[in-house]
Amino acid sequence: MITDSFSIKRYFSLLFVLLFMFSGAQKKFTIVLDAGHGGSDHGANRFYGDLGTVREKDVTLAITLKLGRMLEKNKDYKVIYTRKIDEFPSLTDRTTLANRSKADLFISIHVNASTKSAPYGTETFVQGPDQNKTNLEVAKAENDVIFLDEKDRETFATYDPKSPESLIALKIQQSKYLETSLLFGSYVEGNFVKKDNRFSRGVKQQNLHVLRLNAMPSVLIETGFVSNYDEAAYLASDKGQNQVAESIYDAIVSYKKAIERNGSVPVQPKEIEKPEEKALKNDFRILLMSAPIKYNSGDPALKGLNYILTIKENDLYKYYYSVTNLASVRDNNLKSAKDAGFRNATSISFIPNQKLGTGYYTLELAVSDQKLSANSYMLNTLKDVIRTKEKGKFYYTYGKFSSLEEAVKTQKDLDEKGIKNTVIQKNSR
C-alpha cells in the first residue's frame, strides 16, 4: 500500500510538472512597448543652450529600445514594438497590433511638458473615467496626434465620442483591466521614487485613446517634464534613460509575479474564455440629470463624461450617458457616472427601434434671440428647416423621426456636415 500511494503521488507530481512546463512553454508573457509619437509627430520638445533640442519622440524611443533589450534577455518575455525607428505608427496601428498579439501588458512611454518650467515628476495614466482638469490637459496633448492621418480619422470616426452607439462597438473593458493596470502603474511609480529618487505625481485615471481601445491592462507613463531643465537633461542622458527603463523593467517583473500569485493569469489558456454575456432585449442609457439649460459636449457641467445623448422633452434637456445592451457594461457605466459626480444617476431602459405611437422626434438645430441669416451655413445646407418663435426666441428644428435611432442617425450625418451640437427633441404631439 505504501508503495502504491507513493507511486500515485509521484505520478501526480510528475503530471503537475509536465502541465506546468506545458503551460509555460505555451505562452510567454507578451508586452507591447509603444514609444510615444515619432516621425512627423515630435511630441513635446524644448531647446536648451547646452542640451540642444530635447524631443519627446527621441526620448521615448531610446527608453523603449533600452527596456526592450532588457526584456528580450529574459526568456519569460516576448516583446512587440509599435515602432523601433523614427516613424509614426497610427494610433489605430498601435492598438490593433496590441490586440492582435493578445498581449498581457501594453506600455506607452511619453514625456510630459508644461507651459511653466517649474513642474517636474513622473506620472502614470490608466484608462478610466476622467475627473480632473489637469488630466484633461494631458489627454488633449496625447490625443491630438490622433488626427494626424487619414486612416485614423476613418477608424476613429466610428468611435465618435459624441455617438452613444460607439460604446457598444468598443465593448468597454475598463473595469476588467482597471485593477491590474492600476497595480502595474503603482509598481512603476513606486520604482521611480524608491530606486531613482524621482518625484511621483501618482497613478491617475484618464480617457486616452491609445489606451482605450486596448483589450489588456494598459498604462501610459509620463517619464518626466521636458519643460523642466533638470528633467530634460536627465531624460536626454544615457544614465537617465537606463534608470527609467530599469525601473519599468523591475515593475514588469513584480507585476508578472503578483498576478501569477493571485491567479489572475490562468495557467491553461482555455480558462481565459469566459462564456459570452447574453445581450439584453433593451438598451440602457444612464440618465445623468435633467436641466433647462443646454450643455454641449465638453462642457464642465458634464464632468468630463463623453458619449452624451441629449434628449429635450417638455423644455427640459435630459442628459444620457452611453448606451449598451449588456448588463455588466450598464452597471459599469452607472458606476462611472456616479464616480464622476452624478450621485443621482440612474439607468433607463429603451426599447430598440421603438416607433412613437403619438408624437415624433425632431432635431433642435439652434435656439437664438435673432433670426438666423438665410445665408447661414445651416440654412444653406439644409432644406425644410422649421422656424418657430416662442417667448421672443427663435427655435430651428429639422426632420421628423418616429424612432430615436433614426434621429440619432440623422444627428450624426449633420455632425459630419459641420452642423454640430444639435439636440434630439421629443414632441409628444
Ligand SMILES: [Zn+2]
Ligand atoms: Zn506624448
